[in-house]
Amino acid sequence: MTQRMSLKKLAAHLGLTEGTVSRALNNYPDISQKTRDRVQQAASELGYRANPLARRLATGIAEAVAYIMPENHSTISEPFVAQLLAGLGETLSERGWDLLVTQSVSAEEEADMLHRLITSGRVSGVVLSRPLKNDARIKLLQKAKFPFIVHGRSVEYQDYAWYDVDSKAAFVAAVDHLVALGHARIGFIGAPTYYNFAQMRLDGYKEAIVNNGLPVDPDLIQITELSDDGGELAAGDLLDRKHAPTAFLCVTDTQAFGALAAIRARGLVPGKHVSVIGYDGLRFSRHTNPPLTTMAQPQAHSGRLLGDMLLAIIDGGDPKDFQVLRSAELMRRKSDGPVWVETSETMSKTWEEQT
Amino acid sequence: MTQRMSLKKLAAHLGLTEGTVSRALNNYPDISQKTRDRVQQAASELGYRANPLARRLATGIAEAVAYIMPENHSTISEPFVAQLLAGLGETLSERGWDLLVTQSVSAEEEADMLHRLITSGRVSGVVLSRPLKNDARIKLLQKAKFPFIVHGRSVEYQDYAWYDVDSKAAFVAAVDHLVALGHARIGFIGAPTYYNFAQMRLDGYKEAIVNNGLPVDPDLIQITELSDDGGELAAGDLLDRKHAPTAFLCVTDTQAFGALAAIRARGLVPGKHVSVIGYDGLRFSRHTNPPLTTMAQPQAHSGRLLGDMLLAIIDGGDPKDFQVLRSAELMRRKSDGPVWVETSETMSKTWEEQT
């Protein structure tokens, strides 16, 4: 362990040329089996490992992939990035590749950052997350013909690879579920619709409302920020109105946490007086008060899956062949229930007075 | 944008030598101000950016840092890795450096992985997290004289850089708080003590118990896994005993979630019949039932801090000069309260019957 082993030293030790040793190690066909074995054994005995930087420069293959973290890290909105990174890292390490993590400061800066990243040669592929409705990053990557995959879908999703959960269908199911419970005034707590996932969930909500013969009431739709506070504010606002909704559908579990808080703060009990359903299926959601009913997305091996798909594309696969849509499932806990029927006594009272 | 700009082309364009252009761009003193300006302007006009791989190979500086993710990603035990990564990434990107993320499969493999990582030249520094009591990784890095910083402390923490929260003191404070509320039988729900943080918290607990003139009862100490389920099992076990504790101290908020569940499952109300205090101060903890009282650690800019310290060490700073200890604060919510005094009626009844 005096000095790091180098190809040159290995070659000298074997009485061979650097080029020959290199080809022997990389299983070139023009090396006899005998010397190949000799070289590989010596390499492992001396603990030789090619310097990745040198190899990458020589081959032009970065042997690394970048994960672009979504912004909004100030909220608890990213409970699964650790899981996703673990999965990604697992796939990559099997190939000996590196996983880079980057994060943009602003949206405009992000395109710039991404451009620098892919032209710098540091990575051979990119995984994007939480795409916008009309995402400049996707356009950029497509134009550059750079391998990438996106976690989620943008509006036009024909031509690139993605992994997503059908949250529109999930919201349809959630609305249907609530309607079946007798709810007719269902509040929607959403996120800015430049996020395509927010748009899709809103679409699902509206579609299902209509299909159930209910009116789409714009007053019942609140767009707010992706945090518990956002959810609390939005739900509170809706609850304080004349015709408060009897149920809430939230775009994320995190917002649903806030909605629960808003309901409790008004002396009502979630799941009894007012229902709320979240989306995500965070492990944590079972601990809320009451335990949150939510549309759980299968996030088990999404990291691995994304990694495998990206590698396949880097290897020359057609991105169009890599589009997988999973579906979410209603995980019923305690925050939903039949619409609260007011008794004759309580009929004329306000919520507050009922406590 | 036909072909990526190279030093060679830039040099040709300027009628200069590659070496000269390189030195001009890197502000070497042996380049006249005039040509330096000329070069730098041309470079920015033509959008030239040095190829990082080539630069790294030539200089021997990896311009990258690795974050070793803690294992246990199956639990929700790592809610802040996203935040930490964001902070780290921010610091690094200001310098144009990369952030690598790796994760080990097994503990033994980790030492190997780490050794390969630091000898491969891919990174200039490493940030470790959640050190074990006697951490082989730290020894390895020290022996190799490789720049690193650890998030948390190991047993011997004189000679290297670390950032940690004084969780021992936090547990002393928590015990004092509970004792002041009249609690004399305080259960401790801990984690395997090969994690040094688990050991330190246990030490704090024991020390405070003794200082308060109470007996350290081994039966009150449960070591379990770092998850909500672990906490629930451990708390349940304790609650079902003859002399159940009147309060729980949990090593993490996540475990505390489980403890709350165990208490509620037995028809008791946390914060009234049985107190529980967690540790971490997760944002999420305000949403439990009831809202969790916890020792909140300042995790605001830990990522940035770790990054800055590591860079300073890489720049030649003495690791011993980079040791910062923050303290946690009691964040009182609703899961703690004075010890439950049984009335004469309930005196002889069991917990279950009281509901």
Place this chain on the structure above:
DNA sequence: CTTGTTTCCGAAAGCGCTTTCGGAATAAGC
């Protein structure tokens, strides 16, 4: 035994940058 094939390895040119060294050109010193 010659000619034509294969097999296998050496030589050398990169990959795109950095950095040391030496020397021409210019400025300073007397």
Place this chain on the structure above:
DNA sequence: GCTTATTCCGAAAGCGCTTTCGGAAACAAG
């Protein structure tokens, strides 16, 4: 005006590996 210092740039040798090309040696074919 000549010597001694400075200033500034060119030349060249790496960094540690890969990959193409050509040719000597070994083999097969006639």
